[in-house]
Amino acid sequence: MMWVVVGVASLFLLKAGAAKSLVPSKIQSMAELLVEFIQGIIQDTMGPSGMRYFPLISSLFLFILFCNLLGLIPGTYTVTSQIIVTGVFAIGVYGLSLVMGFKLHGAKFLPGILIPPGTPGWLLPLMIPIEIISQIARPISLAVRLFANMTAGHVILGVLVGLTITGGLLIGWLPFSFTIVLYGLEVGIAFIQAYIFTVLTCVYMGDAIHLH
Amino acid sequence: MAPSQDPVFAGLGQAMRVGTDLLAALIVGGFIGWLVDSYVLDSTPWGVAVGLVLGLITGIRNAYRAAQRWQT
Numbered sequence: 001m002m003w004v005v006v007g008v009a010s011l012f013l014l015k016a017g018a019a020k021s022l023v024p025s026k027i028q029s030m031a032e033l034l035v036e037f038i039q040g041i042i043q044d045t046m047g048p049s050g051m052r053y054f055p056l057i058s059s060l061f062l063f064i065l066f067c068n069l070l071g072l073i074p075g076t077y078t079v080t081s082q083i084i085v086t087g088v089f090a091i092g093v094y095g096l097s098l099v100m101g102f103k104l105h106g107a108k109f110l111p112g113i114l115i116p117p118g119t120p121g122w123l124l125p126l127m128i129p130i131e132i133i134s135q136i137a138r139p140i141s142l143a144v145r146l147f148a149n150m151t152a153g154h155v156i157l158g159v160l161v162g163l164t165i166t167g168g169l170l171i172g173w174l175p176f177s178f179t180i181v182l183y184g185l186e187v188g189i190a191f192i193q194a195y196i197f198t199v200l201t202c203v204y205m206g207d208a209i210h211l212h
Numbered sequence: 213m214a215p216s217q218d219p220v221f222a223g224l225g226q227a228m229r230v231g232t233d234l235l236a237a238l239i240v241g242g243f244i245g246w247l248v249d250s251y252v253l254d255s256t257p258w259g260v261a262v263g264l265v266l267g268l269i270t271g272i273r274n275a276y277r278a279a280q281r282w283q284t
C-alpha cells in the first residue's frame with residue numbers, strides 16, 4: 001500500500017509537470033497551489049533560510065496526505081493508521097532537527113533548547129526537567145496525533161457501517177446518513193492532519209535553526 | 213488566498229495541536245517518573261507523583277506558549 005501511495009503521488013506530480021504551459025491546466029494549477037502552500041508554511045515557520053529543506057518537507061506532506069486520502073477509499077488500507085509508520089516519521093523528523101541543531105550550533109545547542117531565555121537562576125532546577133519532558137513529548141505527540149486521528153476516524157466509520165447493516169432498511173438509514181456526513185469530515189481531517197504534521201516539522205526544524 | 217493564511221484551516225490546526233500536546237507531556241512525565249521509581253531509586257509512589265505533576269506543568273505551559281505564538 002505504501003508503494004501504491006508513492007506511485008499515485010508521483011503520477012500526479014508527473015502528470016501535473018508534464019505540460020509546462022503558461023496558462024495552467026486544472027491539474028497543473030492544483031500542483032502549483034500545493035507548492036505555493038508548502039512554500040507558505042516554510043516561510044511562515046522557518047524563514048527564508050528554511051527553503052533548503054523544501055524537498056524533504058514537501059515529500060513528507062505529500063506522502064502523508066496521499067496516505068490519508070487513499071485510505072479513505074473503501075477497501076484500501078490506511079498506512080498512517082499504524083503507529084509504527086507515524087512513529088518512524090516523528091522520530092526521524094525529531095532526530096533530524098536535533099542533528100541539525102548540533103551541527104549548526106555545536107555544544108551551545110543543548111543549553112539553548114533546555115533553558116528558555118530570560119529564566120532566573122533559581123528557577124533552573126524546575127525549568128530543566130520541564131524542558132526535557134517537553135522535548136521528549138514532541139515526537140510522541142507528533143506520532144500519536146496522526147495515528148489516533150486516522151484510527152479513530154476509521155473505527156467510527158466502521159462502527160456506523162456495521163450499524164447500518166445490522167439495522168437493515170427499517171432504521172439503517174440513520175447511521176448511513178451519519179456515515180456520509182462523517183466521510184466528509186474525514187476528508188477534512190486527512191488534509192488537516194497532513195498540514196499539522198508538516199507545520200510541526202517546520203516548527204521543530206525552525207527551533208533548531210534559530211536558537212531563540 | 214493561500215491556505216496557510218486561511219483562518220479556519222490554521223485555527224483547526226492549532227486546536228488539534230494543543231490537545232495532544234497536553235496529553236503527551238503528561239504521559240511522558242508519568243513514564244519518566246515510573247522509570248525512576250522502578251529502576252533507579254526504588255521510591256515507589258513519589259517518582260510517578262512528581263513526574264505527573266511536572267508533566268502537567270509542561271503540558272499547560274506548552275499549550276499556553278502555542279496559544280501565545282498564534283495569537284498575533
